[in-house]
Amino acid sequence: MSDEQREETACEERTMTxxxxxxxxxxxxxxxxxxxxxxxxxLAFGCxxxxxxxxxxxxxEDAEMEHDWPWPYEKLDAAESAALAYTNWYEKFxxxxxxxxxxxxxxxxxxxxxxxxxxxxxxxxxxxxxxxxTLCGTLTGAGIxxxxxxxxxxEQILNxxxxxxxxxxxxxxxxxxxxxEITNSNRSDSPLCHxxxxxxxxxxxxxxxxxxxxxxxxRLSADVTTKTIELLNQWIDGTYKPAYPEQxxxxxxxxxxxxxxxxxxxDAVPASPGM
Amino acid sequence: MSDEQREETACEERTMTxxxxxxxxxxxxxxxxxxxxxxxxxLAFGCxxxxxxxxxxxxxEDAEMEHDWPWPYEKLDAAESAALAYTNWYEKFxxxxxxxxxxxxxxxxxxxxxxxxxxxxxxxxxxxxxxxxTLCGTLTGAGIxxxxxxxxxxEQILNxxxxxxxxxxxxxxxxxxxxxEITNSNRSDSPLCHxxxxxxxxxxxxxxxxxxxxxxxxRLSADVTTKTIELLNQWIDGTYKPAYPEQxxxxxxxxxxxxxxxxxxxDAVPASPGM
Numbered sequence: 001m002s003d004e005q006r007e008e009t010a011c012e013e014r015t016m017t018x019x020x021x022x023x024x025x026x027x028x029x030x031x032x033x034x035x036x037x038x039x040x041x042x043l044a045f046g047c048x049x050x051x052x053x054x055x056x057x058x059x060x061e062d063a064e065m066e067h068d069w070p071w072p073y074e075k076l077d078a079a080e081s082a083a084l085a086y087t088n089w090y091e092k093f094x095x096x097x098x099x100x101x102x103x104x105x106x107x108x109x110x111x112x113x114x115x116x117x118x119x120x121x122x123x124x125x126x127x128x129x130x131x132x133x134t135l136c137g138t139l140t141g142a143g144i145x146x147x148x149x150x151x152x153x154x155e156q157i158l159n160x161x162x163x164x165x166x167x168x169x170x171x172x173x174x175x176x177x178x179x180x181e182i183t184n185s186n187r188s189d190s191p192l193c194h195x196x197x198x199x200x201x202x203x204x205x206x207x208x209x210x211x212x213x214x215x216x217x218x219r220l221s222a223d224v225t226t227k228t229i230e231l232l233n234q235w236i237d238g239t240y241k242p243a244y245p246e247q248x249x250x251x252x253x254x255x256x257x258x259x260x261x262x263x264x265x266x267d268a269v270p271a272s273p274g275m
Numbered sequence: 276m277s278d279e280q281r282e283e284t285a286c287e288e289r290t291m292t293x294x295x296x297x298x299x300x301x302x303x304x305x306x307x308x309x310x311x312x313x314x315x316x317x318l319a320f321g322c323x324x325x326x327x328x329x330x331x332x333x334x335x336e337d338a339e340m341e342h343d344w345p346w347p348y349e350k351l352d353a354a355e356s357a358a359l360a361y362t363n364w365y366e367k368f369x370x371x372x373x374x375x376x377x378x379x380x381x382x383x384x385x386x387x388x389x390x391x392x393x394x395x396x397x398x399x400x401x402x403x404x405x406x407x408x409t410l411c412g413t414l415t416g417a418g419i420x421x422x423x424x425x426x427x428x429x430e431q432i433l434n435x436x437x438x439x440x441x442x443x444x445x446x447x448x449x450x451x452x453x454x455x456e457i458t459n460s461n462r463s464d465s466p467l468c469h470x471x472x473x474x475x476x477x478x479x480x481x482x483x484x485x486x487x488x489x490x491x492x493x494r495l496s497a498d499v500t501t502k503t504i505e506l507l508n509q510w511i512d513g514t515y516k517p518a519y520p521e522q523x524x525x526x527x528x529x530x531x532x533x534x535x536x537x538x539x540x541x542d543a544v545p546a547s548p549g550m
Binding site for chain 2: 067069070071113116117118120121122123124125127128129130131132133134135139140143144146147148151152154155158159162191192193194197198201207208209246247248249251254255256257258263264
């Protein structure tokens with residue numbers, strides 16, 4: 001079974017779960033096909049709202065940008081960036097690790113406008129936004145980078161990175177000089193820091209404030225950096241094919257949502273393992 | 276009862292709920308006092324990990340920044356910024372609305388380095404990150420802005436904005452020329468898009484892809500812009516007093532987490548109202 005088939009099967013299983021969960025929504029035929037691989041580019045993102053004008057209201061037309069946006073992109077070496085992200089996790093954590101793994105090499109290769117952006121300003125994304133356990137900081141870092149590099153097309157890339165994050169056993173990155181040893185990887189089924197790291201902590205049987213947990217998050221940062229760069233490199237080559245439709249529209253609840261519905265809406269969930 | 280007292284009481288109630296949920300954690304005495312107002316500044320953020328060096332590893336010391344960071348700040352008019360955020364929601368949604376409500380006026384007042392930053396690049400945060408329902412895009416926008424403006428001190432400001440978001444009945448903003456009428460406000464008890472907007476949709480009895488829901492999110496963007504600017508203005512005046520401790524350390528589970536534990540870990544949660 002290919003990775004693609006595995007993901008389709010996983011999606012089908014999850015769709016069935018949602019059907020059991022939301023029986024009244026059965027008339028909306030979003031089955032496996034609705035979540036399967038979409039090969040055409042140019043999916044419109046934005047929660048289905050119509051945009052009301054040609055440009056954003058700035059309040060002052062004199063406030064012109066110094067550079068065009070999106071910013072220019074040159075293909076990066078994913079392995080080099082992954083190693084940088086791993087190292088940088090130990091400086092300013094997950095969000096900065098991914099943002100710097102992508103943007104610092106572009107500062108070096110391209111210079112301006114990348115050198116105008118203080119990558120350290122992304123540190124706040126750690127711990128799912130200053131420790132609130134929401135969006136995994138690695139994905140916030142990927143969002144900031146893809147937004148600068150690929151503009152609104154970056155939203156499709158980010159969507160695919162998030163989906164990949166939820167269905168893949170992570171981490172897989174092996175550092176040349178690990179700062180700690182870890183044994184396990186796990187599939188999060190969620191882009192939420194709290195759920196993703198919590199499941200891994202339970203499997204590894206470690207606490208959040210432990211060296212193995214830090215090592216897992218550093219390696220995960222390298223993995224997300226690698227995946228994001230792989231898709232950006234395909235995108236600049238013109239070979240990128242979006243893998244998933246827009247979440248808010250494709251999801252059976254027709255609102256912004258994850259795919260792990262039963263994790264909150266099902267039977268009571270065990271207490272978190274971080275205690 | 277003052278707002279502060281109300282929040283303390285709310286925290287106490289939530290702490291009791293967590294105690295019931297995590298009885299084994301009873302020896303860790305994080306009660307209402309641990310979550311109450313902290314009046315001293317300078318709380319260290321970063322999930323408790325030690326930072327391993329004086330600066331981040333850039334991979335190349337020649338990649339120098341064009342401007343110092345954090346960026347210079349001048350006090351903003353919160354009401355003007357709120358109106359801009361409301362308008363801009365209808366251009367590129369929640370994350371961009373808040374980021375532009377703060378950063379576009381700074382492009383106008385200060386110019387560079389703000390004019391180097393393409394605020395449109397933040398659009399990806401909509402719908403809790405391209406529709407995944409995670410961190411409310413208004414808070415992602417606040418994070419990006421406070422990270423640029425206040426550096427690591429911005430993390431404490433963001434933490435307080437997130438906490439305020441979870442315990443406040445929102446939206447409260449009244450646009451001069453509303454694009455739709457809405458009746459309700461609600462307390463989210465969560466910074467997650469899916470939970471926050473879902474509770475409001477249930478109360479208002481509307482679907483996600485409806486004009487009233489869009490209006491609620493536009494007004495909410497104005498509210499988050501106002502709150503963030505209020506704290507930034509206090510910060511630049513030297514009168515800002517952090518209100519909450521670091522979430523990952525203060526929370527009883529000692530990991531990145533929200534305060535609405537029972538919402539997922541308690542009895543089965545009703546199906547989302549967006550169907």
